[in-house]
Amino acid sequence: MARRSTPAKKKKTAPRSKTKAGKKTTKKPGGFRRLMLGAAMVAGAVSAMIAAGSMLELDRAAHKAVSDLADKSTAPDVSAPSGRQKQPQMDFSKGYDAPNRPGYMVERPSDEMNNGQTEAIPQPRVNPLPNVTPSPTPLPVPDKGVVPGTQLAWQKFATHVPDTGNAPVIAIIIDDAGIDKPRTERAAELPAPITLSYLPYATHLPEQVATARKRGHEIMLHMPMEPTSRAVDPGPHALLTSYDKVAILNEMSWMLDRFSGYVGVNNHMGSKFTADPERMAVVMQVMKARGLMFLDSRTSAKSVGYQEAQKFDVPAIERDVFLDDADDAAKISLMLDRVESVARKRGYAVAIGHPRDLTLEALNKWIPKMQAAGFVFVPATDIIRRNGVKVTG
Known part of the structure; x- marks a missing residue:
């Protein structure tokens, strides 16, 4: 029986892919790699854009910094501390009337000594000027200096008292005169010759001084100087340790020309300034040129005022007792007892006091009592004459 022949089976092959149009497509090798390469190119482009933007911002910032620097180099420095002290440029032909300053405080005494100075609220001072430097020209002699052959100011304006013989004498100096006019008037009514020391920034000084002199009192100028404590302010035109020679001379000229008829100067505060030999030497050159005396208020145990005065042949004395370190009647009484003790021994x-109610009341009672006991009240210049001070013009 014959077998039916069957066609041979064909080997199956994968169907070819066709497009929608029925066309064949060929698969390109490396597709994933090309995808990664493209992503990297995009990322690089983005990074380049970011870097370009950053460079642009940096360029703008640099231009702005340069512009700001140029502006600062030409514009005034309005941010500089207002407390910076500069050499004053003042019109000395004009007076200065500072308002009354009622809010005075008393600086507490130190352990070393009684300082008893009336000191007020501070004005901070920063960025000091250079130290004292030699002036390019010789030290100028003030306009109102001593003319050779004439009487010295401390002698010309002195209040003379009769010879007291061997009786112990007491000189009372009332500081801070002129600011509180009613109490200054009361001080001028004390029943003995005293010395009134006027602050240069008080008002109506010529009139106040003339009235006090007519009543037989001696006059001094109470010159503000820098204290050690920054918590107190000596007032306008005070002499500061940050000042150089020219600044000191300018400020002194302003103060010394405020009024006339005074015999000398004593320091208002000044615990820091009077301890500076260089600057006190400048002060004494002016004292010498004007024929004035100097009373060292001794607001600091480190004061060199008296020693510097002696170097320049300036007549000088020192304070022995502060009457009213504390505005307390009992303590003022103790200080008056100390004055009596010093006068008896030496x-x-x-003694230095201030125009305050308790001080004036105590002095009004104490002075007659001491006079009855044989003590004599004299002006400050009498102490200089009594000590045999010899000075030349």
Whole structure:
């Protein structure tokens, strides 16, 4: 029986892919790699854009910094501390009337000594000027200096008292005169010759001084100087340790020309300034040129005022007792007892007080009592004459 022949089976092959149009497509090798390469190119482009933007911002910032620097180099420095002290350029022909300053405080005494100075609220001072430097020209002699052959100011304006013989004498100096006019008037009514020391920034000084002199009192100028404590302010035109020679001379000229008829100067505060030999030497050159005396208020145990005065042949004395370190009647009484003790032992005493109610009341009672006991009240210049001070013009 014959077998039916069957066609041979064909080997199956994978169907060819066709497009929608029925066309064949060929598969390109490396597709994944090309995809990664494209992504990297996009990322690089983005990074380049970011870098370009950053460079642009940096360029703008640099231009702005340069512009700001140029502006600062030409514009005034309005941010500089207002407390910076500069050499004053003042019109000395004009007076200065500072308002009354009622809010005075008393600086507490230190352990070393009684300082008892009336000191007020501070004005901070920063960025000091250079130290004292030699002036390019010789030290100028003030306009109102001593003419050779004439009487010195401390002698010309002195209040003379009769010879007291061997009786112990007491000189009372009332500081801070002129600011509180009613109390200054009361001080001028004390029943003995005293010395009134006027602050240069008080008002109506010529009139106040003339009235006090007519009543037989001696006059001094109470010159503001820098204290050690920054918590107190000596007032306008005070002499500062940050000042150089020219600044000191300018400020002194302003103060010394405020009024006339005074015999000398004593320091208002000044615990820091009076301890500076270089600057006190400048002060004494002016004292010498004007024929004035100097009373060292001794607001600091480190003061060199008296020693510097002696170097320049300036007549000088020192304070012995502060009457009213504390505005307390009992303590003022103790200080008055101390004045009496010093005068008995040494033959004279120099006391400083202030125009305050308790001080004036105590002095009004104490002075007649001491006079009855044989003590004599004298002006400050009498202590200088009594000590045999010899000075030349």
